Amino acid sequence: MKPLLQAKNVQKRYPGQETDALTNVSLTIHPHELLAIVGASGSGKTTLLKILAGLEEADEGEVWIQDELIPLPSQQLIPGHPKIKMVFQDNKLFPNIHIYDTIQHTLRAYPHSYQQERIAEVLELCKLTHLQHKYPRELSGGEQQRATLARALADEPLLLLLDEPFSHLDLPLKRQIKKDIQEILQASGITAILVTHDTTDALSMADRIILMKNGHFVQTDTPANIYTRPATPYVARFFGDANIVDWALVQSYLPENTFYSSAPQQKVCIRAENIAMGTSAHFHCKGQVVSMEYLGAYSLIEVEINKNFSLVLRTAEHTIQIGEWLPLLIDIPKIHFFP
Numbered sequence: 001m002k003p004l005l006q007a008k009n010v011q012k013r014y015p016g017q018e019t020d021a022l023t024n025v026s027l028t029i030h031p032h033e034l035l036a037i038v039g040a041s042g043s044g045k046t047t048l049l050k051i052l053a054g055l056e057e058a059d060e061g062e063v064w065i066q067d068e069l070i071p072l073p074s075q076q077l078i079p080g081h082p083k084i085k086m087v088f089q090d091n092k093l094f095p096n097i098h099i100y101d102t103i104q105h106t107l108r109a110y111p112h113s114y115q116q117e118r119i120a121e122v123l124e125l126c127k128l129t130h131l132q133h134k135y136p137r138e139l140s141g142g143e144q145q146r147a148t149l150a151r152a153l154a155d156e157p158l159l160l161l162l163d164e165p166f167s168h169l170d171l172p173l174k175r176q177i178k179k180d181i182q183e184i185l186q187a188s189g190i191t192a193i194l195v196t197h198d199t200t201d202a203l204s205m206a207d208r209i210i211l212m213k214n215g216h217f218v219q220t221d222t223p224a225n226i227y228t229r230p231a232t233p234y235v236a237r238f239f240g241d242a243n244i245v246d247w248a249l250v251q252s253y254l255p256e257n258t259f260y261s262s263a264p265q266q267k268v269c270i271r272a273e274n275i276a277m278g279t280s281a282h283f284h285c286k287g288q289v290v291s292m293e294y295l296g297a298y299s300l301i302e303v304e305i306n307k308n309f310s311l312v313l314r315t316a317e318h319t320i321q322i323g324e325w326l327p328l329l330i331d332i333p334k335i336h337f338f339p
């Protein structure tokens, strides 16, 4: 399939900074894909998004949308590309203009009949038809976010860039908006990039995820692969509670017929949820609880097997006490060997 967007060897260092915001990054996005970009604060996510949108100057590299090179902001009268729309968490709608008129403003260059047709379509897509004659202040937070999306989608962009659209939202509203955005993206078939620092948003929504660190891509993969087959310990820890240990330590507690031809010093990843409570007759190792963190649906507990070997695991059993000895079973097939 022909890519919708390609970034090639993009490099960026802000004036006066000692390190790159982006170091030689390249990416390809296919039509209808939802790509999530995640990373810690300052890893370069927003810089990349702005460069893709033609809103920020790259020092080197190129960005292509279909067969068109996106011009640098310095080469444009108005920076940006008409077929790439960016939606931020705090996008402001015009306060004194009805939702209908806000969308119409985006389509002002088109004939009136087309405007009417397209506005009706986009209002329906974003479930705003019954709210079209309201002011933004008369809408809930979720409805305002849908109106922002409707405005961005009105002129049928090729690519939608969503920069932290869920940050600062409470959990029920966030759930609703995530669902709305997913439905709208699916129904419109639009290609989108979602920038978020929340890995659960990326895992639950994206077709592919890029994890960034210090201006580099650490791993680009499907949600399932990035979670179960992380490329590095950094990736493993970024996406969830992970035990990163020497294979030799783990192997010494497993049955002798557990054969893996890995070097003893090879690091492995065991996810916290892949360690279960055993019984006094059936366990791989025993450990003493040294800390517990109550997290509602489960508790995260740290268990010391010996002085050099501790594991974190999840349990829904909230009555466990610090100092208690627990028999543990490791889900052996789910042990991940780093490449």
Ligand SMILES: Nc1ncnc2c1ncn2[C@@H]1O[C@H](COP(=O)(O)OP(=O)(O)OP(=O)(O)O)[C@@H](O)[C@H]1O
Residues within 6 Å of the ligand: 014, 015, 017, 020, 021, 039, 040, 041, 042, 043, 044, 045, 046, 047, 048, 197
């Ligand atoms: N206008 C600017 N001038 C100078 N340095 C900047 C500027 N904008 C960003 N930076 C720096 O570039 C690096 C990448 O920043 P960027 O905002 O792209 O990261 P981010 O991953 O989006 O972070 P966050 O999650 O906090 O928004 C950081 O070190 C940041 O301090």
